[in-house]
Amino acid sequence: MLGYVRYEVLPAKATEDKVLSHVPRDVVVTVTASPVKGLEPTLDLATRLSAHGYRVVPHLPARLLRDDAHLKDVAARLGESGIDDVFVPAGDADPPAGIYDGALPVLRALSELGGPFARVGITGYPESHPLLHDDITIQSMWDKRAHATYIVSNLCFDGRALTDWVARIRGRAVELPLHVGVAGPVQRAKLLAMATKIGVGESTRFLTRHPSWFLRFATPGGYAPERLLARCADAFGTPAARVAGLHLFTFNQVAETEQWRRALLERLDG
Template sequence: MNAPTAAPSLSRAEATAAFLRHQSVEITPKQIEKLALLRQHLVPGCQVFIALIDPADLSAQIEATRQLAAAGFVPVPHVPARFVRDEADLRDRIRALAGAGATTMLVLGGGAAAPIGCYDASIQLLETGVFQANGVTTIGLAGHPEGNPDIAKARGEGALLEALVQKQAYLKAHGLDGFIATQFLFEAEPVADWARGLRGAGIDLPIHVGIPGPATIKTLVKYAAMCGVGNSARFIRKQALNITKLLTVNTPDDFVADLAQIHFSRPELGIAGPHLYPFGGFDKLFDWLAQTSR
């Protein structure tokens, strides 16, 4: 993931279209059935993240990785620490994912209430050295611009920042490239404030910002509740209080345009691109991209 570069003078629409060219997309293993649609709408070399929400989907994640790599995309499988039993399990899955064509992986703690094995934090996976031993060259880290209530409750408000400092230090010490991919949210300014704090703490990894694709208010409320996103989701919940708006499709036009302005006007913040979640379905997402990227 490339850091933003200084840009010529662009209109808001032009900046948005240029910013969207740095997009990445997230799918689940089962959504590999949409591969033909991905090939139709995404350029070769686009990063496609493969979430692992259920530990039982590991074999499907490996197969999705293989198919995405064969189709010319850059597969980025999630590796959640809380879904890994032990180091032998980690070695087996990283070897399999690398063998399927993944050299970039997103290493995160995972959303499970309790770990199924001996790991509960991504740094524990990194410190095994298993990734670089299997040819992985780039590690993505999870970012939480609006915090993570579970981690803050257990370890204090500063734990997330401290963890990113530690993980960045590990990557640099071992010659690994890195980036941050954030949880999804709905407003740009909290991202800018958070990024400014990271830079002040010496974290210089490029940031890809999680953006919900076009979806109904009802769908966004469901995902916001599931993922625990914070303050910027309040306006979505307020919309949901109006029953007539529940089935209204919300598009991230203003959010993406604001991020594009930050990308080009404040390159020091390292807002590198949009990471798109197709909560409302791929058809809505790609129709919106086609209209917005003109």
């Protein structure tokens, strides 16, 4: 799973410098979007990182797009910057900025534009969505499959829940390749500061809705990404799982995440 890695970052002031200083060009960088700040910081950071030679995946939350014309303009802007991969969640802007209230209408609109992006990602929920029943989220992936090319699973700290979920979606004939979403080796104090200071990014908001998860970072031995991955290794190593790689939620602790990845690769090579 470490052969193909994506780092999710928040579009904060220092993010560009952190990525340039610590992330090699062969690591894909995904950029979240916030209903507070809107889509512009995401597009701006994504285009700048692309100009630096990174493969960049901006998040395009449906509820931050005004209409078809706005979507067309965004697609053209990203295309001019050489970006051919986007991630399309519903987002949680309330009320929506425009006509879209979910991801599927945006995905259909992109298809009607001729498919301007070679790769389009959608969200999966190994642990229950706060507002939707599990069967609805799996049905949603089925409905989106014709317009998407891969799934990114949201945060999960339970290895059994994660592997069971993958078995369930494959059993429902959802066959899109999966990038497994895992929290990086974040420090609890820094994570709390990030959530308080920035308060943006789907990953940060998701954690703030699950305060007990902060305890996993605080408890000695409570959470280490390599242990979670080890529990899932056998299940995810099968062709039927169709795991394409890892999606690491860095919470902008980019240096720490890259240091952890390199150290783990060295141990595995040894």
